[in-house]
Amino acid sequence: MTTKLMNILKPGLATLILGLSVSASAVDTPIDRIIAIVNDDIVLQSELSNREAIIKARLSAQGRSLPDEMILQDQVLDRLLLDNIQLQIGKERGIRISDSELNASMERIAAGSNLTLEQFREALIAEGQDYAQARQQIRNEMLIQRIQQRIVNSRINVSQQEINNYLDSEQGQQLSAESYNLSQILVAVPLQATAKMIQSAQQQAEEISEQLKNGANFAETAVSRSKGPNALKGGAIGWRKLNEMPEEFASAAKKLKTGEFSEPLRSPSGFHILKVLGKKGGSVQLVKQVKVRHILLSPNEIRSPAQTRREIESIYQQLREGVPFDELAKQLSDDAGSGSLGGDLGWAQAGQMVPEFEQVMFNTPKGKLSSPFESRFGWHILKVEDDREQDMSDEMQTNQARATIRQRKFNEELQNWLREIRSQAYIELK
Numbered sequence: 001m002t003t004k005l006m007n008i009l010k011p012g013l014a015t016l017i018l019g020l021s022v023s024a025s026a027v028d029t030p031i032d033r034i035i036a037i038v039n040d041d042i043v044l045q046s047e048l049s050n051r052e053a054i055i056k057a058r059l060s061a062q063g064r065s066l067p068d069e070m071i072l073q074d075q076v077l078d079r080l081l082l083d084n085i086q087l088q089i090g091k092e093r094g095i096r097i098s099d100s101e102l103n104a105s106m107e108r109i110a111a112g113s114n115l116t117l118e119q120f121r122e123a124l125i126a127e128g129q130d131y132a133q134a135r136q137q138i139r140n141e142m143l144i145q146r147i148q149q150r151i152v153n154s155r156i157n158v159s160q161q162e163i164n165n166y167l168d169s170e171q172g173q174q175l176s177a178e179s180y181n182l183s184q185i186l187v188a189v190p191l192q193a194t195a196k197m198i199q200s201a202q203q204q205a206e207e208i209s210e211q212l213k214n215g216a217n218f219a220e221t222a223v224s225r226s227k228g229p230n231a232l233k234g235g236a237i238g239w240r241k242l243n244e245m246p247e248e249f250a251s252a253a254k255k256l257k258t259g260e261f262s263e264p265l266r267s268p269s270g271f272h273i274l275k276v277l278g279k280k281g282g283s284v285q286l287v288k289q290v291k292v293r294h295i296l297l298s299p300n301e302i303r304s305p306a307q308t309r310r311e312i313e314s315i316y317q318q319l320r321e322g323v324p325f326d327e328l329a330k331q332l333s334d335d336a337g338s339g340s341l342g343g344d345l346g347w348a349q350a351g352q353m354v355p356e357f358e359q360v361m362f363n364t365p366k367g368k369l370s371s372p373f374e375s376r377f378g379w380h381i382l383k384v385e386d387d388r389e390q391d392m393s394d395e396m397q398t399n400q401a402r403a404t405i406r407q408r409k410f411n412e413e414l415q416n417w418l419r420e421i422r423s424q425a426y427i428e429l430k
Helices: 003-008 011-028 045-061 069-092 099-111 117-126 131-154 160-168 170-176 195-213 218-225 247-255 305-320 325-332 355-363 393-424
Strands: 034-038 041-044 178-188 236-241 265-267 270-281 286-297 344-349 373-375 378-391 427-429
Touching: 034 045, 034 069, 041 045, 041 069, 045 069, 069 131, 069 393, 099 117, 099 131, 117 131, 131 393, 160 170, 160 393, 178 195, 178 218, 178 247, 195 218, 195 270, 247 265, 247 270, 286 305, 286 325, 286 355, 305 325, 305 378, 344 378, 355 373, 355 378
Parallel strands: none
Antiparallel strands: 034 041, 034 427, 178 236, 178 270, 265 270, 286 344, 286 378, 373 378
């Protein structure tokens, strides 16, 4: 690979091209033969040589020493057999990666090195590499990952009791812990300080506090006045959870908004002035919700798109004239589920509806009708009956707990599944 190309590529992409370069050379060597039969497929010596060359290239690019040749070859062959089995399973189940998905993935890989997909392709070709081979390698990696996700996840169950146990654990409690990004100015007090020394330090802290209130820059003041260990960093302490702070600090931090600073706080070290630079996490997660009704008219074999548009406009006019929304929804809406309820969709929030619907829903004032608008389902009129900010903390924490437990189980179940498919496959080494 040329030095120029290596310099513009990120390590991951450079390693991929380097691996392809080595494997392309391996393909040219006349050593091809069948080394294994896997169910109804075969594995060739060239495949093993290619894969081994790629692994060696990756290890070298990462600065790692290579294991014994025979050990490496055994490990690579085992992985090659397992990949072959998984790809066969994916083919049997109709699991595939579309060209658009593959292109999107390759664009992300190229973008990581500030290249377009076409520039990535040209870079490979300039190095004498096979672009089709690169695409197939990436497709196979994506396909194996999708096969694992679909099959292994279908074998995993997370019970409500497991979620409850996790949320009650120390780790689960951290889901609701709010973190604060803090800075401080410390006016230090010696260990054997006299009452006069303590009083002097307090006066200094109050003087600094007044300067800050009058507009003095906190970070600059920390550099010049603070005796804290991070004074030269503008007093920055970093992110801390409430349970990681002294009680006095935690109590003060909870009362401060981002950008605000505290009155001087006493500790054995002296007098502290805290500033909150940011907050994240916390037990309250407010989500905007809208209580909404809608009427849907969809084009069909009897009603053309133009007729559908005219009819929805007629319904809109009736609503403006005072005909009750729920009556027209029951009579005319093509959404059978909500239509029987007078068009009631209940409380909705972002991510639940199609984008066109959500845009109108969030922009329609409470108590008002929307003008007719179109989505992929047809033409809608909606009425916003109420809105609110709902605390979704419990639901979000439950979802996080479920995802964490599922990921733990996935890693274990994946190994179980791989052992199963390996033991069930017909493998004959040549």
